[in-house]
Amino acid sequence: MRVGLLQFTPQPGDVRANLNHIVRSLTGTSADLIVLPELCTTGYLFSSRDEAAKLSEPVPAGPTCATMAALSRDAKTAIVWGMPALAGSRVFNAAVLVTPQGQFHVYHKAHLFVDEKDLFDRGDSPFPVFDLGPVKVGMLVCFDHFFPEAARSLTLHGAQIVCHPSNLVLEYAHTNSVTRAVENRVFWILANRTGSETLGEKTLAFNGRSQIVAPDGRLLVRASPNSEELLVADIDPAEALDKKVTPRNDLFLDRRTDLYSI
């Protein structure tokens, strides 16, 4: 199985330009699963909840999902990307997965970062795992990586690959994603963005270095801090079914749930 990520700099507020860029970038790619950054169709900074709502779309009814479904079908790859999702009067910071067969799955970010708390509703989905046939996949968005319970919930329910669209401004995720991979023995695809955004007095610089980590912690690919990159790695997702870190230590069977108080 070939998995990959696209690291790039979205244009703030210009959904059409970002979709065109994504379509150009992924057309001709040979992969089974490609992960894009968080909020990569809209950019990250919104002046208000109303602006976030205006740029959000229903999933899968909106035009962004239509474009992504066509791209997924044409490029013959499942795609995971971040976008603001409208659900009734609620707006979520969402990760969406579409398959070449047109199936959609969605995850609403559970742990909101800083001013996202003013813009989005807190995710309501208990870390769903999606069975794509050859592999089970989970999604987290950016700051979710800080909470080991999130990745644990996904992997205890069978996720072999964690797709992690991100807009990182802190340094922690690159280290944490290695730990998340090894403590759960899963593949981890961290798709971060590059560039910066300014809104009023606030400027955020995003730090790239997107990476794919193997269940044993090896970095299979890593992007630079600044440049646009499309990276792929060939993996055997069955490796993530084996939770043994030694012949006598299965990381899931060795858990002491009788002793934890969390």
Next chain:
Amino acid sequence: MRVGLLQFTPQPGDVRANLNHIVRSLTGTSADLIVLPELCTTGYLFSSRDEAAKLSEPVPAGPTCATMAALSRDAKTAIVWGMPALAGSRVFNAAVLVTPQGQFHVYHKAHLFVDEKDLFDRGDSPFPVFDLGPVKVGMLVCFDHFFPEAARSLTLHGAQIVCHPSNLVLEYAHTNSVTRAVENRVFWILANRTGSETLGEKTLAFNGRSQIVAPDGRLLVRASPNSEELLVADIDPAEALDKKVTPRNDLFLDRRTDLYSI
């Protein structure tokens, strides 16, 4: 508060030699808390459960605890070390804490590594936190670091410093302890050993690089892979009471316990 660690190479099976070495090394040290490696009074490899039992002692009734209590009193520092602990007919891979006032606390390793499963009983203590007055301390032993639930249990119950006596042969703990520190916003003292041990056809090489990590992930000190080192760092343990990674993100209050299924 000054905390530290002693990285060294224990002599297999020679408790008296190891205690003498520890006393020589810590005498004259100025610190409030020093952490030593796992099983550092006996060495790591035992040929059988009987041999482990023979080298184990009751805590705090045995001579090792008596020596450590005297050292703690004389050096005016709390000491955490690893030793095999006898409790009735059970033998635990234990971390013991003694204070200059002669108070003892003990933790029994919960997650046993490889052939330790033949030698020791599984720990029965639900990750106790010990209040030393100026600071609350928890202990984990080596392989426990793989399980985020262990450190989470300690820190949710107030531990500001996690003392982590280890005999590491895998590469993961150095990365994982940084993640454990930042995801829980605690200080982490990883005291690893150096050297190698051979028993029959089995040889284990221990990989040093003991380190103290701050709640923001900074490495305050790090030892070399091979040499004996006594390292200290001045810390403000109150930093570990503040769980905010941003002004609007408290890592404990932001947990979504309504969504986790672990």
